[in-house]
Amino acid sequence: MKLKVLTLLTVCLLASWTGYAQNRQREMYGDETREVKMNYVHSLEQACKDAYRQKKLIFVNCHADWAAPCLGMNQFVFSDEEFCRYMDKTFVNLFVDMSSPEGKEIRKEYGVDVFAQYLILNYKGEVIQRIQGGSKLPEFKEMVNLSLNKKTSLAGTRLKYESGKYSKKDLYNYLKALRVAGSDSLFKSLAKEYMAMMEEKEYAQPENWIFAHLHKNRQGAYYRYMVANKPLFIKNVGEKQVNGYLTSLFSSEILSYATGSTEYDAEALNRLHGEMREAALPDTCACEILYNVALLRGERKMHDLLQYLNENGKYLDNHRGIRSLVELNLPQPGMKDAEKQELI
Known part of the structure; x- marks a missing residue:
């Protein structure tokens, strides 16, 4: 039964993704298109010649038409007139379809295996900067400017x-x-x-937030300093970023209880919830929702659990796959017929 449900879920997800990509492409290239305004050349050889003559670097748009991040970059970044004027003034811009013969050669030579991805080369074709992944403005412009x-x-x-x-x-x-x-x-x-x-007082500085994801130990000095100085971190990098990071440190452990992968242990679950409270996570964060799911699941209160998910499951929707994982693992041995029917 579970295999059939998983297969059906996979089919639905693939259909949903295909529809999303098609709709995004229509938005990009159909009646509602925002015109891509950058002036591109279309061969690396020509780009190198132009870069040598104009004393510029080469910005390479490694485009894959099937990759949603590439389409999104066209819509939100490369259609921005002010940004495109800046790019035309600063770089020789090269557009490469990665499915073309030259695109396949560039992909192999420069190791382009993730999309969206952008290269900034000198006129000799040497990599000055690589940008992996899409980003909105002004962040993307800041990444591009690293090469200068x-x-x-x-x-x-x-x-x-x-x-x-x-x-x-x-x-x-x-x-x-x-x-x-x-x-x-x-x-x-x-x-x-x-x-x-680094000294502890430097942890909360905005420029050092790029190292936060490397600290995954809730017993470590970084975590303890953040919890003790959470308002300072929020002031410097934003509440959403800080709560998202803290949530990530609990999510795997609390999810294992919510899905039944870890056997219910009221005392251990209570200790974990105490740590979450100490970290001052909001009541609507994913970890808090999963805690309540784990508690109701462990106490075998299926009716209350289903009602709770109906009312609060929406707070899991921003975390791809978590809600589905929880719901697919709701069936438990010994369920009453009325509970099974309600679950169905």
Whole structure:
């Protein structure tokens, strides 16, 4: 039965995604299209010649027509007239369809395996900066601008680091460029060196938020400092960001109780909830909803659990897949016929 439900869910999700992609494409290219205004060349050879002659870098739009992030970037970024004027003035812009023969060569040569993705090259075709993933303005423009200065570009900061003669600021700039480039493993490795240089009072500084996701231990100094100084973090990086981070530290453990993967333990669940309260998570956060689901599930109050999900399940909808995972695991051994019918 569960296999059939999972199969049906998969089919529904695929159909939903196909419809989403088609609707997004119609928005992009149909009657409601926002015109893409950047002036592109369409071959790397031509881009290199133009870059040499104009003394500019090359911005490469590695476009995959099937990738929703690429379509979204066309809609929200590359259709912005002011931004496009800036790009035309600052770079030679190259558009490459990654399914074309040249696109396949570029994809292989430059290791483009995630979309959306953008390259910034010099006239020799050497990578100055890589941008992995889409982003709205003005954040995307800030990422692009890293390439314009050796002190902030991926190529420049790498050389500085490899020279062995670098400051704390130089290391930070390298880490920032690595993060924008999607070089996660190297970022995590070198971030340990940078974080060892930090004092506790620096944890809450906005520029250091890029390291928050590396602290996953609720027993660690970073977590304790954040909980004790939560208003300062919220002031510097925003309530949504801070609560989202704290929620992520509880989500896996509390989800295992809510789905029944971990056997119900009232005392352990109560301790976990106490930690959540200490972190001052809002009542509508995913962890709080999952806690109540776990509690009602453990006490085998199926009617109350279904009523609770009907009223509060919407707060899980922003966390892809969690609500479905909870609901698919609601059936329990020994359920009464009336409970089964209500669940159906």
